[in-house]
Amino acid sequence: MTDRAVSLDRLSLNTATCKPYTLAQCVAAAKAGGLGAVGPWRDRVQEVGAETASKIIADAGLRTSSLCRGGFITARDDETATNALADNRLAIDEAATLGTSELVMVVGGLPAAYELMSMPHTPADATDKNLVAARQRVADRIAELVPYASDKGVRLALEPMHPLFTADRGVLTTLKQSLDIAADHPPDAVGVVVDTYHVWWDPDLQTDIARAGREGRISSYQICDWTLPLAASTLNSRGFPGDGFIDFPTITRWVVEAGYTGDIEVEIFNEDIWALPAQTTITTMAQRYSDLVLPYL
Amino acid sequence: MTDRAVSLDRLSLNTATCKPYTLAQCVAAAKAGGLGAVGPWRDRVQEVGAETASKIIADAGLRTSSLCRGGFITARDDETATNALADNRLAIDEAATLGTSELVMVVGGLPAAYELMSMPHTPADATDKNLVAARQRVADRIAELVPYASDKGVRLALEPMHPLFTADRGVLTTLKQSLDIAADHPPDAVGVVVDTYHVWWDPDLQTDIARAGREGRISSYQICDWTLPLAASTLNSRGFPGDGFIDFPTITRWVVEAGYTGDIEVEIFNEDIWALPAQTTITTMAQRYSDLVLPYL
Numbered sequence: 001m002t003d004r005a006v007s008l009d010r011l012s013l014n015t016a017t018c019k020p021y022t023l024a025q026c027v028a029a030a031k032a033g034g035l036g037a038v039g040p041w042r043d044r045v046q047e048v049g050a051e052t053a054s055k056i057i058a059d060a061g062l063r064t065s066s067l068c069r070g071g072f073i074t075a076r077d078d079e080t081a082t083n084a085l086a087d088n089r090l091a092i093d094e095a096a097t098l099g100t101s102e103l104v105m106v107v108g109g110l111p112a113a114y115e116l117m118s119m120p121h122t123p124a125d126a127t128d129k130n131l132v133a134a135r136q137r138v139a140d141r142i143a144e145l146v147p148y149a150s151d152k153g154v155r156l157a158l159e160p161m162h163p164l165f166t167a168d169r170g171v172l173t174t175l176k177q178s179l180d181i182a183a184d185h186p187p188d189a190v191g192v193v194v195d196t197y198h199v200w201w202d203p204d205l206q207t208d209i210a211r212a213g214r215e216g217r218i219s220s221y222q223i224c225d226w227t228l229p230l231a232a233s234t235l236n237s238r239g240f241p242g243d244g245f246i247d248f249p250t251i252t253r254w255v256v257e258a259g260y261t262g263d264i265e266v267e268i269f270n271e272d273i274w275a276l277p278a279q280t281t282i283t284t285m286a287q288r289y290s291d292l293v294l295p296y297l
Numbered sequence: 298m299t300d301r302a303v304s305l306d307r308l309s310l311n312t313a314t315c316k317p318y319t320l321a322q323c324v325a326a327a328k329a330g331g332l333g334a335v336g337p338w339r340d341r342v343q344e345v346g347a348e349t350a351s352k353i354i355a356d357a358g359l360r361t362s363s364l365c366r367g368g369f370i371t372a373r374d375d376e377t378a379t380n381a382l383a384d385n386r387l388a389i390d391e392a393a394t395l396g397t398s399e400l401v402m403v404v405g406g407l408p409a410a411y412e413l414m415s416m417p418h419t420p421a422d423a424t425d426k427n428l429v430a431a432r433q434r435v436a437d438r439i440a441e442l443v444p445y446a447s448d449k450g451v452r453l454a455l456e457p458m459h460p461l462f463t464a465d466r467g468v469l470t471t472l473k474q475s476l477d478i479a480a481d482h483p484p485d486a487v488g489v490v491v492d493t494y495h496v497w498w499d500p501d502l503q504t505d506i507a508r509a510g511r512e513g514r515i516s517s518y519q520i521c522d523w524t525l526p527l528a529a530s531t532l533n534s535r536g537f538p539g540d541g542f543i544d545f546p547t548i549t550r551w552v553v554e555a556g557y558t559g560d561i562e563v564e565i566f567n568e569d570i571w572a573l574p575a576q577t578t579i580t581t582m583a584q585r586y587s588d589l590v591l592p593y594l
């Protein structure tokens with residue numbers, strides 16, 4: 001491999017960063033850019049089927065760093081919960097077919113926000129703001145999914161989300177909380193995602209990254225920046241590393257010190273970036289990675 | 298006192314909730330609404346002077362639940378830091394004159410965001426995203442202010458802010474972090490603010506409210522709701538209790554169990570609410586307080 005190929009080998013394109021492009025287009029662009037891996041979203045996998053998706057990635061000589069995403073398991077009613085668990089088992093199957101051990105889990109929000117999440121909901125849901133109970137349902141349903149996932153060689157990678165999203169996207173908020181839920185299961189059954197966007201603000205970040213490493217649970221390291229002002233759609237308010245306020249060298253050092261040697265995904269939700277040609281996006285992310293992350297690996 | 302007066306006696310109007318109104322107008326409206334206290338902001342105190350402000354509040358028979366706010370103490374350069382400390386000493390004087398023991402501290406953000414905070418800044422500041430160092434400066438400067446504050450009988454009430462604001466408003470993020478900084482000082486010198494808007498998402502909230510109570514450090518309980526979607530100005534995106542996703546009965550029970558018996562401030566930044574007559578705002582907040590907080594006290 002050339003120096004450039006070596007240097008970008010751990011860099012992975014999460015397909016959400018190039019949202020308008022098919023899996024084949026993302027894979028081709030990642031390959032052309034010298035990246036070592038892709039992290040596909042399920043919609044782009046499902047439109048070709050997991051077998052074909054696996055072949056597209058393997059034929060390009062890339063790894064699948066993770067599959068995004070399972071989750072949305074906070075439902076109160078049995079029918080919605082049963083459907084969610086079935087969909088998560090399908091996601092586990094897809095991850096296994098793709099040959100990735102890591103299924104990223106975005107767990108879902110409060111009953112009072114089911115409507116905002118486009119989940120089935122009742123009038124009783126709309127008044128339920130019980131965060132403690134919603135979090136307990138997450139722990140319970142992760143436990144329900146673990147045997148199936150472990151059987152397939154897939155790890156449920158719990159992704160704590162920025163408290164901006166606690167109500168309407170993910171009641172898992174901190175690495176500590178995620179590790180506490182994971183602690184009931186073996187390290188190869190339940191892991192955690194360190195996504196800079198979601199955890200950069202946490203005063204206990206160094207401590208909890210170290211714990212995650214010590215406990216063998218770092219499923220993924222994802223990089224993306226906190227930019228201001230927030231975009232009108234707060235979900236799509238993320239930036240290239242370097243465009244915002246996150247201290248990537250420091251957090252990267254903590255992740256390295258925790259023993260993480262896996263792929264480093266760039267997952268950015270941003271409408272301006274989605275309007276770019278995929279190759280431009282990949283060139284920029286590779287440059288930022290080379291400046292802000294690679295020197296600290 | 299009538300039943301209504303008794304029931305609203307612990308309710309306090311933070312003047313930011315009625316931002317267009319003078320202190321005298323806020324006090325008159327709070328008094329007419331049956332509230333027991335006000336929590337003034339410094340701008341409304343300074344426009345009449347602290348002595349007169351104190352008299353306006355006392356003449357209405359109200360208490361001053363806190364003074365908002367000191368802080369913005371994350372400066373890297375000596376001159377800005379010196380100026381900030383001087384301004385905080387002035388705020389301490391004002392709190393003492395007003396007869397409140399609680400000076401709310403919003404500590405300020407990262408150097409890279411000084412421009413967004415309208416703080417003096419240099420090109421070197423603009424690239425400084427060192428959150429760990431900014432937090433250490435907060436701890437150091439609180440320690441510098443403590444002797445002066447204690448001498449005046451004023452407690453520095455550290456306000457952890459929602460991680461939405463970590464970059465550009467407050468690097469203090471959790472109650473735990475605030476309590477850890479406070480731990481270096483006596484309980485009557487440094488306290489913490491429990492503002493539902495800022496801390497509702499915290500998985501350790503019950504534990505840390507209990508700790509704050511046990512350590513005698515709850516300076517203020519403030520109520521305000523997390524509404525979605527966020528307003529275009531994220532600072533002004535807060536709602537009346539009941540309009541958003543926060544579980545007020547549960548958090549109120551935790552605060553009560555922690556032994557807090559002080560005033561309960563309503564502090565809401567919201568342009569729509571600012572457009573209302575003060576009396577309408579106070580009627581609504583009193584109703585929400587009666588529904589969502591009072592039964593759990």
